[in-house]
Amino acid sequence: MQALYAQLLVGLINGSFYALLSLGLAVIFGMLNIINFAHGALYMMGAFVAYFLLNLAGLNYWWALIVAPVVVGIFGMILERTMLQWLTGLDHLYGLLLTFGIALIVQGVFQNYFGSSGLPYAIPDQLKGGVNLGFMFLPIYRGWVVVFSLVVCLATWYLIEKTQLGAYLRAATENPTLVRAFGINVPRMITLTYGLGVGLAALAGVLSAPINQVRPLMGADLIIVVFAVVVIGGMGSIMGSIITGFALGVIEGLTKYFYPEASNTVVFVLMVLVLLVKPTGLTGRAA
Amino acid sequence: MKTTISALLLGTALTLASAGLASAQDKTVKIGALSDQSGLYADLAGPGSTLAAQMAIEDSKLKDKGWKIDIISGDHQNKPDIGTTIARQWFDVDKVDVIVDVPNSGVALAVNNVVKEKNGVYINSGAATSDLTNAQCSPNTVHWTYDTYMLAHATGQALVKAGGDTWFFLTADYAFGAALERDTTAVVKENGGKVLGGVKHPLNTADFSSFLLQAQASKAKIIGLANAGGDTTNSIKQAAEFGIGKGGQKLAGLLLFLTDVKAIGLDTAQGLNFTETFYWDLNDQTRAFSKRFSERMKNNAPPTMVQAGVYAGLMHYFKALDALGGNPHDGAKIVAKMKEIPADDPLFGKGEVQANGRVTHNAYLFEVKKPSESKSPWDLYKLVGTVPGDQAFTPLAQSSCALLKK
16 A cells, blocks of 8 residues: 555656646647647757756756746747748648657757767755655655646646736637737747747756756657647646646556556557547547 | 680680689678667667777778778667668678677567578677577677676676675566566576566656665665666666665666766766676776777767677677688678687687677676766776676576587
8 A cells, every 4th residue: 555655656746747748738739739749859958958057057957947948948939930930820730740850850969969878967955865754765856846847837827827918828829810900919929838838848858857867869758658648638728738647647657556567558548548538638629 | 616615615714713713812891880870779889889890990900901891880770670671781782791789689689580591790799688699599690798698697696695685676678678687587596595576667768766666665685677778777867866775775787888877977876786898997908999999989988898899899700701811701601710719809808709609708897986986087987806708608508509409
């Protein structure tokens, strides 16, 4: 029983990464109608920016949490301005192919310069060590990841669903022409939204740098699972992707305990089941 | 009429003679360096292995003796089907004579069959599976550097003797992991230890916390990591996070490469015990080679044992060709010659190419240095023991290779 609690908690930790990444994807898909396959590469860039900040500029982890999402977010906005915006109104497939190509190029460039085995990034001193919870030894850093990502997820949800700015955004997705007629600069808002989604990916990258190696392919390994999470949660649904992210982390954690061999397939099995029963995803609306 | 016939005869004789001459003196060789050029094994083999092969060509001085040696490289992407397709194309179209490197046991075993079928030469340095010189041995194959038997025996024995008599395994769920766990379990039991359990994880797992918790709960003294590359670095890094070392349990990286240790960083990796057969800082000869190597390498990295094995294997191959006086383009014949000549090179020292294709040389037990002990970026290991070549690898009497049953 104790082991079970431990696995539940560990699942929740992984779930935080799924939630942060799928949230970014959901925001981008919901607002821009782009299936952002470059998300994994941007997540990886976040981790690399954290590494550069520490080793080249001497800026620690806490700075990286702020600076990396901004830097990568700006990179994302440049991508949106120069390339993605031309795909508005075209079939989803074009956006998918373009972002997939961008991901391959970015990963290739990083791999060329930094190799495939990765770079070390230490846990910040303030979050080192762990606490004994009785049923498990919880590293403080992992606890921090859960709390912090939960806060970020809820803040993003609040921003989009409950504020004036969010209302404009949602309106702009429904009917861009009408929103423009009210004097709102829709293209700029879309660029900023893409920047926000990308920034979330970079933030997840910084959070994961001390846990995993900072590797060029770290995002490529993760992105497929995250897409499954988004599909299960319902494409474009903000709360759906947050809840599904955490829930799938827990389910995966339990699988690792009961039948480890299936742990990297279980998410896809669930995806198939959900699509068969409810093709729009758990919280999605029919288009 | 008579003159015509005699002229014809003369012509035929001349043609035949020159053809015979050509085959005896054919001094062309084509090398194919088949590796993972961009995936998880690219740093420990990949482009560095191609460089090592290039250096072997230069150092052999065969070009001064009139040989013409070419090299091409290919990326098998860790997929057996891609590996065999490249190998076939190399033999059929590009007329490659010898394939070197080939990390990833799955790909290595698949390519092994192609080389045998095409009667080429296969000098494997990158793969771990001991099956290459046991159940699946071939008259065309020479296996340099390391294998699962060696890893299991050297590391396993040393740890059990040092008091680590209860084990729990984290095993990569494919051929290589299973072989390594099997071989290590045998060693642990042989030496009076016990295996308390284990968990098989999928290849390329990012998060090991779940598995590490199970290992922690097992209370085993040693947690054996029967995995490789990114899986190993991630499990070591996360084990530190979960306080596994502090709780009295010890990690045993059964397969660790120089590039892995570098990637983990000394802070986390310090104190780890493991086995390799080559380290750049072993002696003057390895240092001299590594200096020349790293000057030409991207990131100035010194060679890993896999890359060193590519160099040593090719040097030995060139010795055999030189002794034959020309390239007979007959893989089995060249490998037979390689088995006749005692192995002796600056990187691995003296050894022997056994009848089953296994090359024996010393194996070394290393411990990762503390950050305070390391004087340069690649100064990572401390030598703690040496296993002589004749004890490190499968004894011929135990080998299941069919070539031995005559």
